[in-house]
Amino acid sequence: MSAVPMNGTLIVAEHVRGELRDVTRELVTAAHDLGEPVAVAVIARDPSQFDVNLEGVDEIVNVPVEQEEFENEVYQGVLEAIIAERHPYAVLLGFTVNSMGYGPAVAAKLGLGFASDVHGLSREGGAVVATRSFYGGKVDAELEFPAERPVLLLVRPTAFAPAESGGSAPTTHFAVELPASRARHLEFQDAAVGDVDIATADFLLSIGRGIGEREAIPQFEQLAEKLGAVLSVSRPLVDAGWMPNARQVGQSGKTVKPKVYLALGISGAVQHLAGMKTSETIIAVNTDPEAAIFNVAHFGAVADLFDVAEELEKLS
Numbered sequence: 001m002s003a004v005p006m007n008g009t010l011i012v013a014e015h016v017r018g019e020l021r022d023v024t025r026e027l028v029t030a031a032h033d034l035g036e037p038v039a040v041a042v043i044a045r046d047p048s049q050f051d052v053n054l055e056g057v058d059e060i061v062n063v064p065v066e067q068e069e070f071e072n073e074v075y076q077g078v079l080e081a082i083i084a085e086r087h088p089y090a091v092l093l094g095f096t097v098n099s100m101g102y103g104p105a106v107a108a109k110l111g112l113g114f115a116s117d118v119h120g121l122s123r124e125g126g127a128v129v130a131t132r133s134f135y136g137g138k139v140d141a142e143l144e145f146p147a148e149r150p151v152l153l154l155v156r157p158t159a160f161a162p163a164e165s166g167g168s169a170p171t172t173h174f175a176v177e178l179p180a181s182r183a184r185h186l187e188f189q190d191a192a193v194g195d196v197d198i199a200t201a202d203f204l205l206s207i208g209r210g211i212g213e214r215e216a217i218p219q220f221e222q223l224a225e226k227l228g229a230v231l232s233v234s235r236p237l238v239d240a241g242w243m244p245n246a247r248q249v250g251q252s253g254k255t256v257k258p259k260v261y262l263a264l265g266i267s268g269a270v271q272h273l274a275g276m277k278t279s280e281t282i283i284a285v286n287t288d289p290e291a292a293i294f295n296v297a298h299f300g301a302v303a304d305l306f307d308v309a310e311e312l313e314k315l316s
């Protein structure tokens, strides 16, 4: 086992099918705000296949395990062992399906400070201060964690810019004996993307609850076709069963980055913005001048979406 510096911020790299996930790079940027040395643990059959030598990383901790892909109990066992060994100041994981499968369990078992969906980090005195949203993104709260014990935070994907490649961190190895995992990863099954993949479209016509009723959808399907756009939606339309999941933009849907994102009747909840705010040009139409979507829009119209749709029909 390697030398074990106390404290520091520990990140657990996330990877799937041999690819490092973007959230790992974002966690490195987030960790910077805590001002501690940053160690990235890579748990994999061959950890060296993942390039986590990013700017801002001070140490790469390779943890070879039998499993190629993510398994809850493996990650939980490894993380508990590293925390016991190193007593990090903070542990950062992505607020992702994988991390939700073991992060809260580790925090509960070890009695760590914990917050999920964190999108801001700072340090006041010795204490970690994490910002997270409440009430559907309408209110941000700052949570302060006294410094006596490690804090485990699940950080919202896309909240921080990804760290660049090109670090020069040394690699150490961490060996851990794990009990047999009670669940096994067998295979991946691709979720149906339907007839389109909104994640690769250049022009998205995106509709939200502002359309009012299911019967309005064919009008926008036709408009999208006329404009050469792909139709996407906010989550309520999927939850209502009006549109398939493959069309949903946002935190629990797809992340998109089209050249043009035209949002009709979408309020701009933080979970929606998480999936589209880096679009090249965002155009928003909403009857409410205070709608949060206007905070990220490059062009906006305070107007009835049906009036705008009618005008677009004439153009196309």
Ligand SMILES: Cc1cc2nc3c(=O)[nH]c(=O)nc-3n(C[C@H](O)[C@H](O)[C@H](O)COP(=O)(O)OP(=O)(O)OC[C@H]3O[C@@H](n4cnc5c(N)ncnc54)[C@H](O)[C@@H]3O)c2cc1C
Binding pocket: 136, 137, 207, 208, 209, 210, 211, 233, 234, 235, 236, 248, 249, 250, 251, 252, 253, 254, 264, 265, 266, 267, 268, 269, 270, 271, 272, 275, 285, 286, 287, 288, 291, 303, 304, 305, 306
């Ligand atoms: C864990 C979690 C994950 C989530 N994931 C996602 C996600 O991935 N994607 C997502 O979208 N949401 C997600 N949500 C839900 C999110 O919080 C919002 O509830 C949702 O984005 C709101 O959708 P909306 O903007 O279409 O509806 P609303 O918030 O109801 O907004 C409708 C908008 O339409 C406007 N409007 C009404 N009539 C008209 C009209 N005639 N013309 C113009 N404007 C009009 C209104 O002013 C309003 O701003 C998630 C929530 C949680 C808790």
